[in-house]
Amino acid sequence: MYPTNPIEALRRQLDTLGESAKKGFVRLNTPCQVDSLMGWLSVQRVLPRIYWRARDEGAVEYAVLGVVNVFGSLASLQADLAALGDIGGEQPDFFGGMAFDPGTPGWAHFPACHFVLPRIELKRCQGEATLSLNLRFDDRCPSTEITQAHACLDALVAERPLSPPLPKAYQREDSPSQKEWTGWVDQVTHQEHLRHTPKVVLSRETCLTTSETPNPWALLSRWQAGAAGCFNFGIQLTPDEAFIGCPPERLYKREGKHLITEALAGTTHRARDVQQDAKLAAELLGDRKNTLENQCVYQQILSQLEPLSHHVHLGDSHIVKLRSVQHIRRLIKAELHRNVTDQQLLSALPPTPAVGGVPRESALAFIRQHERHQRGWYAGVFGRVSHASSDLAVTIRCAHIDSETIRLYAGAGIVAGSQPDEEWRELDSKIADIMSLLGMG
Ligand SMILES: C=C(O[C@@H]1C=C(C(=O)O)C=C[C@H]1O)C(=O)O
Ligand SMILES: [Mg+2]
Incomplete structure (x- = not known):
């Protein structure tokens, strides 16, 4: 042609x-x-x-x-x-x-x-x-x-087909351990702590070690195929290291002065049976703990948008179904004031309470004090920015890959009513897709 x-x-x-x-x-x-x-x-x-x-x-x-x-x-x-x-x-x-x-x-x-x-x-x-x-x-x-x-x-080279990543045997190590996690959740859900910090999103790093890790692009290509409704990103800044992911969460999309953002928080798993799955969704929408997780997010986004925009509109709660989990989402639309820039939006919005907590500084202080792994670009931002329009995702459901180790990250919003074991299981549901691609499902 x-x-x-x-x-x-x-x-x-x-x-x-x-x-x-x-x-x-x-x-x-x-x-x-x-x-x-x-x-x-x-x-x-x-x-x-x-x-x-x-x-x-x-x-x-x-x-x-x-x-x-x-x-x-x-x-x-x-x-x-x-x-x-x-x-x-x-x-x-x-x-x-x-x-x-x-x-x-x-x-x-x-x-x-x-x-x-x-x-x-x-x-x-x-x-x-x-x-x-x-x-x-x-x-x-x-x-x-x-x-x-x-x-x-x-220097450009012709395309070559990607060979599918072969399942290998990995050694797994979680940080924190489940025992430490339980201690942290207990601390965050203590009455005294909740009074000044109603939400902290705690995270876990799962290190998978093997003699040779898969090609990150082959892995992302497979991951993308099963991640409808998600963003797909990959970045290699150095030859033997990559950060890839399929996040379901939008930080914001701007088209001129129109802004779309969202509160995506509150999680349950998927059921094979359609009726059972719908029941889980209905329970999620009505659940107090999960509704509170979501409320913390939209309230903070609304208050951050207030000085930057007008006509802010908060949509209804609805369910987003992904392969292994379902979430509560509320869309937020706003008209930005003249001259509001991506720099201002990217300075104000992240980290949202979907990945940080409320109030931001005290949640970050807890995370800095307790988490021993480096979050790095996990729970950060990735996307495209231009004069006319910008679109950015929150970098969750992601993997950092180097020649020997795959690091998977998952977090869960801890609020009043969070139970350590349930939240630990939520972390596993959030990495289930990539684990099954690696043959560890
Ligand atoms: C922090 C993550 O996800 C966030 C936490 C959620 C929750 O606790 O219910 C749901 C979606 C995201 O806001 C993650 O996937 O790592
Ligand atoms: Mg949750």
Whole structure:
């Protein structure tokens, strides 16, 4: 269908780029054919490698790699969005994420905040794939930029099929242990503690160790296939390390001044029998402890949105059914005041009480004091930001993978009425999908 090699087509466009085009941001595009974006990403040598797909049906799939710019803070990202917006013309997409708690050391190769304007984008929308080369000329020497762009094109490798990840024998270690967990839940649900801190989301790190871990892109591709209604993300900043996940939770989506966010909290498992499953859902919606978990989230989001927006609307409670769990969700819509930026939203909203707690600082203090594992980018933020629209997920239901270890993370909102054993089981339900893909289900 496309007689020209897409890389060749981009090279030619680059060579014939007129002087007048060399201002601000430039995106060169060519149609291409691709089977699996993750299969393509998996064989590339250029870093970083990023995959992103929002949870909505028909959402655009992005596989991006290399960098035109890197941003280590929300302020620098916002300054660049504004600078390119002022120049006008086509605007880029920025991809990246943030750690759960910038106030703690986090993961070794994952900065507290890291967004990139990628060099190469492979996008698929309604079955049509496009390969793009990004350039910019406002902040650098044009000839160097063109040389670097050529070098990145030269480094691209043809897609190869992903081989399915083979189940292996893993050694499992949980931090905290169930015994420690019980002690923490008892502390948080103590009358005295609840009085000043009504909700703390406690988490667990499950370390799976083996001689050779699976290809993260093969794993994500399998995970995605069974995770309808979830976001899908993957990022490799260093060659032997990846962070992947299929989170059901949206931090926010902004289209111009329209904002959509949500309170997703309160959990039960799934039943095989349809009637039994509906009964579990009805019980969840009526359950006091679970309703309280959700209420803590929407109340804080509403109060954070108040100074930034008008016409804030809180939707009804409803059930979101995932493969192994069901959750209570309430959608929130708002109209942002003029000039409210992604920087402001990303400074105000995360970590929401869906993953942190209420009040934020005292919940974070409990987490910092007790959890020995580093949350890093677990329970942080991942997504796409641009001038016109942004969409970001909360990074739960995720795995950090290096050459020997897979680290799985799960948390549970602890409020009045939480029982340690039930909450521990909730953690297991939240990692059930990925555990079964690894042959540990
Ligand atoms: C913290 C996680 O999930 C959060 C906690 C939930 C709960 O306790 O009911 C439900 C959804 C998320 O808000 C996680 O999956 O790791
Ligand atoms: Mg819960």
